[in-house]
Amino acid sequence: MFIALSELIMNTVALPELKTSTCRENAPINIDCRASAPASSELVLPTPRELREHLPVDPALSRRIAEQREAVRAVLEGRDERLLVVVGPCSVHDPRAAREYAERLAGLASRVSDRLLLVMRVYVEKPRTTVGWKGLAYDPGLDGSDDMAYGLALSRELLRDIAAQGLPLATELLQPMVAPYFDDLLSWVAIGARTTESQVHRELASGLEAAVGFKNGTDGGIQVAIDAMRAAAHGHRHFAVDLDGRPVMRQTPGNPHAHLVLRGGHGAPNYQADKVAVCRHALEAAGLSPAMMVDCSHANSRKDHRRQGEVLLDVLNQRLQGNRDLIGVMLESHLFEGRQPLNPQALRYGVSVTDACIGWEMTEHLLTVAAERLK
Numbered sequence: 001m002f003i004a005l006s007e008l009i010m011n012t013v014a015l016p017e018l019k020t021s022t023c024r025e026n027a028p029i030n031i032d033c034r035a036s037a038p039a040s041s042e043l044v045l046p047t048p049r050e051l052r053e054h055l056p057v058d059p060a061l062s063r064r065i066a067e068q069r070e071a072v073r074a075v076l077e078g079r080d081e082r083l084l085v086v087v088g089p090c091s092v093h094d095p096r097a098a099r100e101y102a103e104r105l106a107g108l109a110s111r112v113s114d115r116l117l118l119v120m121r122v123y124v125e126k127p128r129t130t131v132g133w134k135g136l137a138y139d140p141g142l143d144g145s146d147d148m149a150y151g152l153a154l155s156r157e158l159l160r161d162i163a164a165q166g167l168p169l170a171t172e173l174l175q176p177m178v179a180p181y182f183d184d185l186l187s188w189v190a191i192g193a194r195t196t197e198s199q200v201h202r203e204l205a206s207g208l209e210a211a212v213g214f215k216n217g218t219d220g221g222i223q224v225a226i227d228a229m230r231a232a233a234h235g236h237r238h239f240a241v242d243l244d245g246r247p248v249m250r251q252t253p254g255n256p257h258a259h260l261v262l263r264g265g266h267g268a269p270n271y272q273a274d275k276v277a278v279c280r281h282a283l284e285a286a287g288l289s290p291a292m293m294v295d296c297s298h299a300n301s302r303k304d305h306r307r308q309g310e311v312l313l314d315v316l317n318q319r320l321q322g323n324r325d326l327i328g329v330m331l332e333s334h335l336f337e338g339r340q341p342l343n344p345q346a347l348r349y350g351v352s353v354t355d356a357c358i359g360w361e362m363t364e365h366l367l368t369v370a371a372e373r374l375k
């Protein structure tokens with residue numbers, strides 16, 4: 001498959017400079033190596049249509065994705081009482097480990113499916129506070145070589161394979177131009193804390209078929225997310241590129257499944273019952289659905305991955321005490337616990353290279369307990 005993908009990329013762009021190797025030999029591992037790149041340059045990438053034609057979604061998978069999206073919507077609308085759980089690595093840097101994770105998660109998903117709807121985090125774009133590795137779609141070689149043509153192909157292939165395994169997919173959409181390479185595969189989309197305030201991202205969300213969770217701001221402010229939900233629920237006309245890479249004026253229908261994701265901010269969690277009640281009030285005052293998801297990681301765990309369990313248990317207690325607004329949770333989890341520096345020469349298999357994650361055993365334990373407690 002990869003050889004065929006390479007051919008596609010090379011034929012499409014007809015630019016000898018655009019190699020599809022995963023690693024540039026002897027490349028400096030520090031991301032700052034880009035500082036020595038030419039000040040300005042451009043390489044042509046395959047269009048979304050070309051990549052979609054090369055990695056198509058067959059009618060059976062397309063039906064399955066439609067069902068997965070409908071399952072997420074049913075939870076958001078309260079037609080399904082299960083807890084929506086968006087769980088998986090902070091970022092995907094190794095497709096092999098992501099596939100192994102997906103296999104385990106698919107097994108767990110069927111064991112807990114009476115109480116939990118599991119959706120896998122397959123995050124191939126990462127927003128950075130300042131600079132850093134931006135994800136598989138940007139730099140699949142992990143070495144600053146930024147082979148984006150290969151990154152897009154690798155990401156789409158991975159997303160498609162995991163969806164075909166039966167798992168609904170979640171990702172953060174960061175660069176609006178990247179969305180059409182993947183958005184036909186997604187059941188749940190995050191607009192992150194760093195982009196919730198962006199009009200461009202709200203416009204993007206207004207045209208997606210998948211449900212969209214807007215994170216509160218990095219400072220913990222929820223008003224930006226509430227404004228975002230209102231903006232995304234609206235139809236927009238906005239500048240976009242079509243599947244052939246042409247600029248278009250796009251009319252969107254508005255997304256009725258935009259919702260709030262509480263991730264805490266600046267070291268202060270916002271998952272506790274009193275904070276959730278304030279958020280509910282603000283959502284109601286804005287005439288929006290009170291459905292909320294709690295991100296157990298980030299500022300809610302005070303950036304300590306081991307505390308995600310504590311947050312999850314608190315959310316479960318709130319549910320058991322009758323709070324049905326908390327429709328979902330998010331967990332950052334990988335095969336193995338913790339995180340590691342991004343050094344392509346010395347990577348430990350199945351360990352995050354971005355935020356620290358809980359390991360598989362803890363994930364399985366927590367979700368099994370959650371399913372039991374919600375019985």
Ligand SMILES: O=C[C@H](O)[C@H](O)COP(=O)(O)O
Nearest residue numbers: 126127128129130132354355
């Ligand atoms: O979820 C991941 C990170 O919190 C986010 O991408 C920001 O990362 P950074 O602060 O390490 O750049």
Ligand SMILES: C=C(OP(=O)(O)O)C(=O)O
Nearest residue numbers: 090192193194215263298
């Ligand atoms: C970057 C993420 O979250 P946030 O936008 O809340 O920082 C994430 O979930 O990977």
